[in-house]
Amino acid sequence: MIKAVFAGAAAAALLTAPAAAAPAPRPEAPAWVIAPGTDNCRTELELTGGDGVVVSAALVSDGQDVELVFAKADAPERAFLPIRVDHRPFANLVMRDADGKSAAMRLSADTLTALRKGGVLQIGWLADAPVQVGLAGSDLALTDLQTCGAQVAQRFHDQQAAQQAAKERADAEARAQALADEQLAAVKAQKEAAEAETRRSAAEMDRLRAAAEAERRRAQAEAEQQAQADSYPYRRAGAYPDDPRDGYAPDPYQNDQPYQQYAPYQQPQYPDRRW
DSSP states (O other): OHHHHHHHHHHHHHHHHHHHHOOOOOOOOOOOOOEEOSSOEEEEEEEEETTSOEEEEEEEEOSSOEEEEEEOTTOOSEEEEEEEETTEEEEEEEEEOTTSSEEEEEOOHHHHHHHHHOSEEEESSSSSSOEEEEOTTHHHHHHHHHHHHHHHHHHHHHHHHHHHHHHHHHHHHHHHHHHHHHHHHHHHHHHHHHHHHHHHHHHHHHHHHHHHHHHHHHHHHHHHHHHHHHHOTTGGGGGSOSSGGGGSOOOTTSOSSOOOOOOOOOOOOOTTOOO
16 A cells, blocks of 8 residues: 555656756847848847837947947946856946946957857846847857958948048148148248339339439539529620619609600711712
8 A cells, every 4th residue: 555655756756857857948039130230230139028028139249349238327437247147147347337227248258259159148237127039149149240340340440440531631731731731822922022122112213213314304403503603704794774873763753754865875876968
């Protein structure tokens, strides 16, 4: 009888043990779609919780580093937080972005190795309840992500370098042109100043020549007048009246008859005289 009870208990234990120890089903893995960005590449993740909550995150790489980026308004400015891969914790540095609404966790080499080989990624602080996502195909996906990020980042840096070189070349050309314009303006100003000085000097010379010519003419006229005065000392005497009395004003007490000048003497004629 006792043997039958133990046998029945053992059979019941064998029937119920697999059901009690059965592991939880693995969450679905993402599609691992790699999307190139401006200077990096990313692949989107959707982590789900036991109450049906879904949280979005992404793995982003520039070819050198891989970051787990997520939106979280109450994320600390910086923190050292763990994530779990197959229940094994891997702590990494979390930095809040400048917008204050998102943050990024830079994944260490050990964390990346665990993500490549693990089956489930679990995060307990990303939402109100722990969330997780499957990692099937993560090894190839992470390799492709880093390859894409390296190529995009290299192209971005090349474009930045080309733009910087073009900007520096344009700035140098602009400075050279500005210097050339400044030098040309200085030369033009010097030329205009020299031409103005030449015109002023020419005007001054013309003025001096005109003044010298006027002085020469005045001196010549004075010399001619002096020469005439020296050559004819009595020239003005011919302008005197023949009778000195003619040079005086008439006497107001005389009659109204004007004073008659003496007539020139005339030889009398004697027609009957024969000698």
